[in-house]
Amino acid sequence: MTTPTKALAAPGAKQPLQPFEYHPGPLGSEQVEIAVESCGICHSDLSMLDNDWGMTAYPFVPGHEVIGKVVALGDHTKRLKIGDRVGLGWYSGSCGECEQCLSGNQNLCLKAEATIIGRHGGFATRVRAQWTWVSPLPEKIDTDKAGPLLCGGITVFNPIIQCGIKPTDSVAVIGIGGLGHMALKFLRAWGCDVTAFTTSDSKREEALRLGAHRTLNSRHAEELAQAAGSFDFILNTANADLDWNAYITTLKPKGRLHTVGAVPSPMAMIAFPMILGQKSLSASPLGSPSTTDTMLKFSARHGIAPTTETFPMSRANDAIEHLRSGKARYRVVLVNDLV
Numbered sequence: 423m424t425t426p427t428k429a430l431a432a433p434g435a436k437q438p439l440q441p442f443e444y445h446p447g448p449l450g451s452e453q454v455e456i457a458v459e460s461c462g463i464c465h466s467d468l469s470m471l472d473n474d475w476g477m478t479a480y481p482f483v484p485g486h487e488v489i490g491k492v493v494a495l496g497d498h499t500k501r502l503k504i505g506d507r508v509g510l511g512w513y514s515g516s517c518g519e520c521e522q523c524l525s526g527n528q529n530l531c532l533k534a535e536a537t538i539i540g541r542h543g544g545f546a547t548r549v550r551a552q553w554t555w556v557s558p559l560p561e562k563i564d565t566d567k568a569g570p571l572l573c574g575g576i577t578v579f580n581p582i583i584q585c586g587i588k589p590t591d592s593v594a595v596i597g598i599g600g601l602g603h604m605a606l607k608f609l610r611a612w613g614c615d616v617t618a619f620t621t622s623d624s625k626r627e628e629a630l631r632l633g634a635h636r637t638l639n640s641r642h643a644e645e646l647a648q649a650a651g652s653f654d655f656i657l658n659t660a661n662a663d664l665d666w667n668a669y670i671t672t673l674k675p676k677g678r679l680h681t682v683g684a685v686p687s688p689m690a691m692i693a694f695p696m697i698l699g700q701k702s703l704s705a706s707p708l709g710s711p712s713t714t715d716t717m718l719k720f721s722a723r724h725g726i727a728p729t730t731e732t733f734p735m736s737r738a739n740d741a742i743e744h745l746r747s748g749k750a751r752y753r754v755v756l757v758n759d760l761v
Contacts (some may be wrong), residue, residue, distance in 0.1 A: 428760045429546035430738050431481035435473040438739045442481055444542060446550060454502055454556045455494035456510060461544040461735070462487030462569035463745055463754045465600065466512070470538055477539060485544030486512050486537040487569035499553035507559045509718070510544065511572030512536055512708050514551035528554065529710045545738055547760050557714050560722035567727040570753040571718065573708065575728065577682050578605035578659060579717040580709035582612060585680060587655055589613025594638070594653045596669070597660030597683060598629050603752045604728055605657055606633035611724040617653070646672060653677055663687045667695070675699045682706060728752065734759045
């Protein structure tokens with residue numbers, strides 16, 4: 423019998439995490455086993471803990487922003503070796519044979535496996551995944567902070583690639599939080615002229631420190647009116663219902679409003695301004711393994727890391743409440759102390 427994996431699991435919806443052990447069984451031929459060094463906490467972990475999406479199986483082990491070392495390899499794994507420091511994000515597997523997988527868009531595979539859906543995640547001593555989705559970390563990456571790059575980071579980096587953002591583009595970011603603060607850092611390093619939409623003047627200095635060249639208060643109608651026709655691209659990272667028509671007005675002709683935020687209500691927009699300006703609305707999930715590798719290399723080259731707070735993994739419940747309360751600035755990382 424294999425050595426049991428020690429973890430933290432919720433026995434039911436909205437219940438605190440408790441010590442938990444499980445036997446993972448034989449290692450699959452294409453699987454990698456990772457000794458977890460740290461793991462970020464994401465709002466998706468909270469949604470799964472609470473069964474907000476109606477798909478959580480209990481006992482539930484959260485965690486999909488894993489940093490660790492490879493300790494075991496299946497017989498048919500590639501590109502990795504024992505001892506490699508790696509990252510694992512939202513996806514832990516894909517079919518490898520559908521049109522999307524064969525075209526390098528494994529993140530769009532309809533059979534893709536998520537790290538915390540129907541299986542145990544990274545709030546544990548060990549976690550497993552298909553080798554394709556386990557990313558080697560560049561030597562210069564800040565491993566103490568890198569976990570959130572594997573979820574929030576790739577979520578905001580993927581649109582830069584998918585939408586063909588150019589260094590000469592004028593871009594804006596809505597929602598300067600767990601996702602948005604990383605978007606500002608990436609877009610500034612990409613070479614873009616970057617504006618942060620804020621809801622209060624008090625957030626201005628913080629947004630500028632994170633990478634914005636300027637800020638624009640989205641609650642001031644005059645500021646929005648003055649920004650008409652300013653942006654090639656607007657990235658929405660907020661999970662909120664907003665006045666989308668006001669933002670559409672700030673786009674240049676052929677401009678694009680792209681959302682990675684899970685907006686709760688239908689996004690109502692007046693068609694005529696979009697038709698006249700040939701403007702568009704789009705969305706995207708996390709990126710493919712290739713795009714994730716590109717993001718990690720870009721982060722290492724430019725010294726980009728999420729702004730994080732750390733807790734020992736044994737205090738995961740405290741960290742979860744810190745995130746729920748909105749106090750996190752901007753991502754929370756658990757350092758593994760489970761023994």
